[in-house]
Amino acid sequence: MKQLKLSNQLCFSFYALSRLVTSHYQPFLNAIDLTYPQYLVMLSLWEHETLSVKALGKLLMLDSGTLTPLLKRLESKKLIKRSRSKTDERIVNIQLTAAGTELKARAADIPEKISCSMGFTPEEYQTLKPMINDILQRNQEA
Template sequence: MAKDQLKLDNQICFPLYAATREMTKRYQPLLKELDVTYPQYLVLLVLWEEGMITVKALGKRLYLDSGTLTPMLKRMEERGILTRRRSTEDERVVEVELTALGKEKEHLAEEIPMKFIEGTKLSEEEYHQLKAILAKLMQETQ
């Protein structure tokens, strides 16, 4: 019985890992016009929603540590997509905000979610079920 538990086909981690890699690969052509990577697209999604956010809150929202997030934000800032600045209230806090270029990219991204969903071949019900299950898994990791 214990041997069966070690079979790849009996693991939940493997299909999640493989599906994540496949999903990221499917986003690449959709993000070409935006000229951003998938993780950068996630940053843009949060900033389009929030307007301005602290690096700490952004990291928490995206499940990314500052060691991963800071270099990515720096690259995005160098490309003129966003700005980072120290809070006037607490200099330890860094705030992130979109530039005009970052805001313009939102218009280019409007069709991306629908195009991605169409490419999954999931029914609307399956899509929502999967999203709910993954959200539940993510809640348990926090």
């Protein structure tokens, strides 16, 4: 039953690669006192400045039950602030604080450090990134 060999499983390759990539981020994120999921939240906010919890969840493909504890920890670090929308109290908006904005400069070289530490060539990046995005998009729409 060749189809049940671990080495033939695409899911295992994705899983192992995900763990490897995350492990490469860890020393750089430790230096700025963020976990990998917190870093993803901060990347989203550095790009958009203000997001609702719902919009952030959609961007990160996370539900509010997963996001809420993450946001509480970032708020306790004084990197973000959460507030209810003035026009609709059901909506919780997330904004960067001054400290959250300042952290962006300290994190600016992380993507380049990751490429170097993983040995990615620009060609590999240009090939892999669109393929991965396409797979994600096709499966989000399904």
